[in-house]
Amino acid sequence: MMELVYSDEFLRSAKVIPSPQQRKLARLLDVLREHPFHPSLHTKHLSGPLLGLLSFRITRDWRVMFQFMNPKTSTSSASRIAETCIGEGDVVGIGGLFPVDMKFFYEADTNRMPVRRIRVEWGDNKGSYETGTPETNSFPNRRGSVRDQATGALTPICSATATTFGESTDACVGKPFSMSYEYTCAGRNSMAGDCTGPNQTPGNAAQKKGGCWDPTFARPGGGTGACVFVPRVHVKDNWGFCNGRCPNVQSYRDRADGERCFDGTELAGANNVDECDASPYPASSGAGANLNPWTYFQGRVIVGPP
Numbered sequence: 001m002m003e004l005v006y007s008d009e010f011l012r013s014a015k016v017i018p019s020p021q022q023r024k025l026a027r028l029l030d031v032l033r034e035h036p037f038h039p040s041l042h043t044k045h046l047s048g049p050l051l052g053l054l055s056f057r058i059t060r061d062w063r064v065m066f067q068f069m070n071p072k073t074s075t076s077s078a079s080r081i082a083e084t085c086i087g088e089g090d091v092v093g094i095g096g097l098f099p100v101d102m103k104f105f106y107e108a109d110t111n112r113m114p115v116r117r118i119r120v121e122w123g124d125n126k127g128s129y130e131t132g133t134p135e136t137n138s139f140p141n142r143r144g145s146v147r148d149q150a151t152g153a154l155t156p157i158c159s160a161t162a163t164t165f166g167e168s169t170d171a172c173v174g175k176p177f178s179m180s181y182e183y184t185c186a187g188r189n190s191m192a193g194d195c196t197g198p199n200q201t202p203g204n205a206a207q208k209k210g211g212c213w214d215p216t217f218a219r220p221g222g223g224t225g226a227c228v229f230v231p232r233v234h235v236k237d238n239w240g241f242c243n244g245r246c247p248n249v250q251s252y253r254d255r256a257d258g259e260r261c262f263d264g265t266e267l268a269g270a271n272n273v274d275e276c277d278a279s280p281y282p283a284s285s286g287a288g289a290n291l292n293p294w295t296y297f298q299g300r301v302i303v304g305p306p
Helices: 008-016 019-034 205-210
Strands: 003-006 054-057 062-070 073-080 091-093 097-104 115-121 128-130 145-147 154-156 177-184 212-218 224-229 232-237 301-303
Touching: 003 008, 003 019, 019 062, 091 097, 097 301, 177 301
Parallel strands: 003 073, 091 301
Antiparallel strands: 054 062, 062 073, 097 177, 115 128, 115 232, 145 154, 212 224, 224 301
């Protein structure tokens, strides 16, 4: 069990938050002592100016920031937030089980709508998501908001008065695509070897497909070593373009799509190459080795063993 050390700022904040939040906070602090990454806490590692701190959720409007002072001690402070968006950096769970939420925006060009395929690979060789078929699917754009640099005000991109169809409320949803998943880590032997990529990330194809082991990771609460995963997303539009980076190779260098990924199965001759093949991983050799029709999480999902 951890010892909690409370800052003066935390104690002042805890006295003035609404009574329902105070009661819930008291329950969650008991959970924090026993298991700082329990699913009910929604614990997150923070980034930017808050790098080195973590937070857990009281409600959607109230979170508590804390940090590990040593393997058995943490300190806490409470703050009210209106919004948060963390698109990069490591997220960490311990105890062999880690539930996560994935949210992302995407956009197809107005002339190339609708989106026909959405695929998510969780990077653990167990979980993936894809529904329907590109021939029958019809997904709207998912867009966020634009912040006014002078006032800080947020203006939703999806609007009934939008001048382009792809940003109109008929074709655009002002919320991210959202999914939940549960990672597991049984230990070093369950991974495809120690991480061989930069900064202890999956290196070879087997590790990118099934995860790897970081032997240097210092787990919160004590112990060393953890499973590492990097999830990724694939989105394809109605014309056959998709996200990712797919440099044209010698055999079809005259294709006009450059490094964009494009399904060329309707083209003739050597240009008949589907760069948007959403197979779990590209080929290890040949033309397919250049194809990468994915957008990757810019960080690591780290799960400590039981």
